[in-house]
């Protein structure tokens with residue numbers, strides 16, 4: 001017996017055809033909504049995005065940044081005022097209504113509030129797009145059952161939405177989105193209404209679908225935690241624009257924009273507890289005249305994080321290093337983290353040790369004189 005996954009994979013692959021390297025391309029996309037009177041609200045400004053086939057691409061931003069506007073532009077639920085949208089090699093912005101309706105079969109969508117029909121069972125909700133497409137009962141069953149297996153709901157197929165949990169509802173939403181064998185799955189805050197543990201399990205399901213079915217996933221969220229858990233690359237939105245984008249580890253370790261830094265703060269804190277700053281101040285006051293004390297913020301990523309860089313330099317240069325605060329984490333299989341360390345010793349030894357840390361590929365910021373916290377704007381590189 002093939003597993004639910006095998007059958008789902010075979011079923012999706014049968015509709016696959018040639019997958020272009022670029023799954024979704026947005027070029028110079030502007031979007032306006034009608035505002036009060038004759039005014040217009042610009043929600044998207046000059047968006048250029050190239051989302052690759054088979055990746056999980058995260059789009060993050062604060063409320064009102066334009067994330068939902070952007071994701072709804074990918075399937076042309078919002079028609080851009082300017083620019084081009086191409087999905088799976090087909091330029092959607094050049095299609096007529098019928099062409100667009102057909103092209104949208106390639107794009108599945110899951111929603112924050114699930115959007116299930118209360119009057120239909122779990123099975124009936126997943127079957128709905130197939131009924132609308134005119135498939136016969138046997139074909140529908142052959143498609144729906146493996147999908148319910150895939151999302152872990154085979155045993156609940158006869159229940160109604162009111163009889164299942166939020167996480168289970170979202171599993172139905174995912175199975176329904178996969179029913180028409182899309183090549184791209186758009187997820188608009190799919191986990192925002194769920195608790196952290198259910199969020200993790202839904203993201204794990206999406207990651208598995210991406211990995212094992214090769215589906216391209218675009219994920220809109222306001223939580224860096226979500227990006228961290230499953231995205232390969234991320235775009236950061238602010239004021240209707242993409243202000244920063246790149247591989248997740250790169251963006252997390254070298255954020256360029258203030259908005260990105262503040263979003264990352266949720267995961268890797270940049271601020272030091274006041275008690276730690278007080279300890280540093282009193283330790284500096286008690287230093288011998290020959291010694292200096294420097295408070296450093298170290299950002300480590302990838303291979304650097306698991307090498308004994310710090311202990312080696314302590315031995316090599318005879319400095320003292322006190323680990324005050326920090327967090328290490330694993331993102332996309334790479335270790336990364338931020339540490340606050342207080343280094344003391346002879347000035348030239350401390351300088352040499354700092355250089356040694358930099359040479360090992362660790363980002364070093366001297367925050368000794370930053371006033372209130374580990375404020376990056378006050379930090380010296």
Ligand SMILES: Nc1ncnc2c1ncn2[C@@H]1O[C@H](COP(=O)(O)OP(=O)(O)OP(=O)(O)O)[C@@H](O)[C@H]1O
Pocket residue numbers: 033034035041042043061062063064065066067068069070222
């Ligand atoms: N239908 C609409 N009519 C007019 N303005 C709109 C409409 N939908 C969104 N906007 C405006 O467009 C901007 C972007 O909104 P959008 O919903 O895309 O942001 P978002 O990042 O998804 O926010 P949230 O996380 O709160 O959903 C906001 O200024 C919003 O007020």
